[in-house]
Amino acid sequence: DSGVTQTPKHLITATGQRVTLRCSPRSGDLSVYWYQQSLDQGLQFLIQYYNGEERAKGNILERFSAQQFPDLHSELNLSSLELGDSALYFCASSVGPPQVNEKLFFGSGTQLSVL
Amino acid sequence: DQQVKQNSPSLSVQEGRISILNCDYTNSMFDYFLWYKKYPAEGPTFLISISSIKDKNEDGRFTVFLNKSAKHLSLHIVPSQPGDSAVYFCAARALNNDMRFGAGTRLTVKP
Numbered sequence: 001d002s003g004v005t006q007t008p009k010h011l012i013t014a015t016g017q018r019v020t021l022r023c024s025p026r027s028g029d030l031s032v033y034w035y036q037q038s039l040d041q042g043l044q045f046l047i048q049y050y051n052g053e054e055r056a057k058g059n060i061l062e063r064f065s066a067q068q069f070p071d072l073h074s075e076l077n078l079s080s081l082e083l084g085d086s087a088l089y090f091c092a093s094s095v096g097p098p099q100v101n102e103k104l105f106f107g108s109g110t111q112l113s114v115l
Numbered sequence: 116d117q118q119v120k121q122n123s124p125s126l127s128v129q130e131g132r133i134s135i136l137n138c139d140y141t142n143s144m145f146d147y148f149l150w151y152k153k154y155p156a157e158g159p160t161f162l163i164s165i166s167s168i169k170d171k172n173e174d175g176r177f178t179v180f181l182n183k184s185a186k187h188l189s190l191h192i193v194p195s196q197p198g199d200s201a202v203y204f205c206a207a208r209a210l211n212n213d214m215r216f217g218a219g220t221r222l223t224v225k226p
Contacts, residue, residue, distance in 0.1 A: 002158060035216070042119070043159070043204065043216035056213055090158055100147045100208050101166065106158030 003027065006091050006107035014115055018079040021110045025072055025093030031055070032074040033092040033104060034066055043090065049074060050096050081114045088112075118142045119207050121217035128224050134192040136220050138205030141186065145207035145215075150179060150190050153202045153219070162203070163190070195224045 003026035013019055025032050034046040045058035049068035060066075063081075068074045078085060088111050092104035120139045128134045136150075146167045151159035165172040165179045165188070172179050178191045192199055205217040 002160065004158070033214075042117075042121075042218040043206075045213060045215065056211070058213065092158070100210055101164070103149070103161045103164070104214065106151075106160065108156065108158050 002105040002107065004091060004093050004105050004107035006089075006110050008110060009108065010111045010113075012113045012115065013081060015081055015083060017081050017114075018077065019081065019112065021076040021078070021089055021091075021112075023074045023076070023091030023093075023107060025074070025091075026105055029093035029095055029105070030072065031094045031096035031098055031102075032068055032072070033094075034060075034074070034076050035090040035092065036087045037090065037109075038084075038087040046076070048098065050098060055098060078112070083114050086112055086114045117218075118145075119205055119215045119217040121203075121205055121220050123220050124218070125221045125223070128195045128222065130197055130224055130226050131194045134190075134195045134199065134222055134224065136190040136192075136203050136205075136222065138188050138190075138217055139186060140188075140207050140215075142207070142209065142215075143186070144209040144211075146210055147208040148179070148181060148188050149206040149208070149214075150177075151204040151206060151216075153204065159204055192222075195222075197224050197226050200224050 005024040035043040046060040048056040149164040150162040153159040202219045208214045
């Protein structure tokens with residue numbers, strides 16, 4: 001158990017809909033990262049937050065947004081969903097502030113299926 | 116934009132033998148390299164890492180080698196055990212802290 005909690009574990013929805021994925025980092029961790037893993041793809045970095053502020057942005061679509069709340073949990077909002085958004089979404093946390101030799105601790109992921 | 120590449124999607128090895136997983140990268144700004152291991156229905160877990168100032172790091176049965184001139188790193192597992200069967204992700208990080216992952220290699224260790 002990494003200590004990172006992601007809910008829900010599975011989510012099935014239809015195209016055009018909007019969903020929210022939730023992540024609670026390890027106790028004491030200030031940084032939260034979101035990654036997307038599509039079929040046969042590696043972990044694609046989406047976005048990173050540190051202590052409530054956006055720190056880095058990767059290949060995140062404009063239809064997607066995220067935030068980190070004062071209690072340090074984070075939410076990833078996916079809107080106008082398309083079939084291609086079906087993927088496993090991982091949240092990871094680290095102590096922070098982000099450093100090059102920092103290790104990330106991953107949650108078990110949310111499997112999103114867009115039908 | 117595949118800055119980290121794992122060209123072998125799968126690898127099968129006999130128990131007790133050596134497993135060698137390879138990873139190539141294109142960004143010369145990467146300064147730190149990590150390997151993560153992932154079991155089904157779980158998130159990736161950190162396995163071993165290496166700084167760009169080193170060429171080898173060892174932790175028990177796991178050794179990571181880094182060849183900066185070739186932009187290549189490898190993970191050696193000796194001896195391989197059935198419990199090592201998992202997907203292994205190579206990751207690289209630059210000073211701006213953007214960590215990039217490869218597509219993963221599925222290792223199967225046969226008893």
